[in-house]
Amino acid sequence: MGFNSLHRQVGLITLSRNAAALCMILALLTFCMGVSAAADIGKRSPLLKSRMEQLRANDRLDIQGVVITGKFVPEFYRQRAYELAWESKAGNALDLLVQIRASEQEGLVPADYYAAEIEQMLAAASKTDLSDSQRVDLDIMLTAAVVRYAYHLRFGKVNPDTMVAGRNMQRSFNSQDPLVEIQELIDSTAFNAELDARISQLPLYHRLRDALVDYRALRESGGWPTVPAGPTLKPDMQDERVVAVRQRLVVTGDLAADTPAVEPLLYDRALQDGVEHFQLRHGLDVDGLIGKGTLAAMNVTVDARIDQIRVNMDRARWVSQELPKTFVMVDIAGFRASLLIDGEVAWDEPVVVGKPYxxxxxxxxxxxxxxxNPTWTVPPTILAKDILPKLKKDPAYLEQQKMQVLTMEGKVVDSATIDWASTSARGFPYMIRQTPGPHNALGRIKFIFPNPHMVYLHDTPSKALFDRSSRAFSSGCIRVKNPYRLAELLLQDDDNWNREKIDLAIDSLKQQRINLPESVPVLLLYWTVDVGQDGEVYFRDDIYQRDKKVLVGLDGKYHFDAPTDSPDWLKN
Structure with a gap:
């Protein structure tokens, strides 16, 4: 029930009309810049040098009603010996203007790239020759704009390291000199293609971009109606709110517009199918009941959904450099894990992730x-918050859970000799470890990617939780449904292992470590919007309340955070 491509076509037509209007500016601009500046091309501009010295000294430069900041622009011009960069690049200047005006399609904000100010100056240039001061200011603004926009396309506007504690994914120039990269972009005879190459190649990013066009088109057409509050709506009920529900679902394609209604106020079978489709797309229990959760999801505004898509587009930019062809990805907010082999999904299953706290x-x-057949050594947090309180109430808890007390050297200690009532987690001198077997909290297999968080993927004896729509129940680790198939795929290049041998090894109850033929990257990511290959848009609850902070940064002022491999002049 995805939207058709009409909205996107309309958006492109509108953009092309704007571009056509700007082409008239280009014709005059090329003449104005070319004639008035011909004698100065390739020569130093004392005025430009003065502007850059002012920017370097004050860390800001006020020109044409905008503020230029940062170290990149003055260093760029210093290395050019203060030659203007755009004087013979009028075509690229226009292409840049068209791109930054269309930056909303990337979920970004055109004002960050001086779109209105640059357009005003180009329009002025179409009417009269620019003064030397105006030419310099226009050149500076174009350079600052392309630096900002290229940076945002490549790394995202929001610095993920300020959003997510413990994140270790690097933002890197990949050993490229950023000054040379920008100069080559400005000089390129294929400017649009070079700039587009900085857009995330993650397939999800491009599907999110299409979804953004669709949802903005929905906003332009009025969005969707609010469904009034009331008792839970159930199939076969008669209720005046059924009309609003039907209208709401038609807008987002969950219910076909030509679906016949048996009776206007009857919650009939066709409407139930639409409700269940909506519930599936929003990570709700698919039960056809319109209770508080489903009603709340229906009444999230189109503006909020647009912002949610934009937030996830920036998240996609964060990882655009991180994705190899073969990797395991855990979608935390989507409660799923996937194994991609050579870019194709080979395994995809539900998972249970950490509780909000x-x-x-x-x-x-x-x-x-x-x-x-792993053992499970109880982590300190779980020991303090879960295990010790239970032991204080019932010292037999260890025996019931097939757990042992060990010294830090691994020697078994008789738990009956410990005064659990007076034991504190602070300075606790022992380890508590659960023996292997079907009772073990880690199930029969775990997948290790060493990390300081002590997080890993593992089997679980608690299979029923996989049937829940929201699955944030663990203490941080990822519980996996169908882990045996994942193990089989990870070991398929090892002649010593196949599914039969894996099953035999597990049945033996023998604890056994198996090294992978090659290490496999594991990415734990957080998506609150997903889009299927068919264009179906799936919204998820922001279980850790992270979207709002990203949105504030996305709509906030421009800020440059130097990537990890930046040259010293850019870091300091």
């Missing part, structure tokens, strides 16, 4: 081995 972190590490 024990969040599963976002990071990347290399999976190097898996362990069959």
């Amino acid at each position: 024990r969040e599963t972190p976002v990071f990347r590490e290399e999976m190097t081995y898996l362990e069959m």
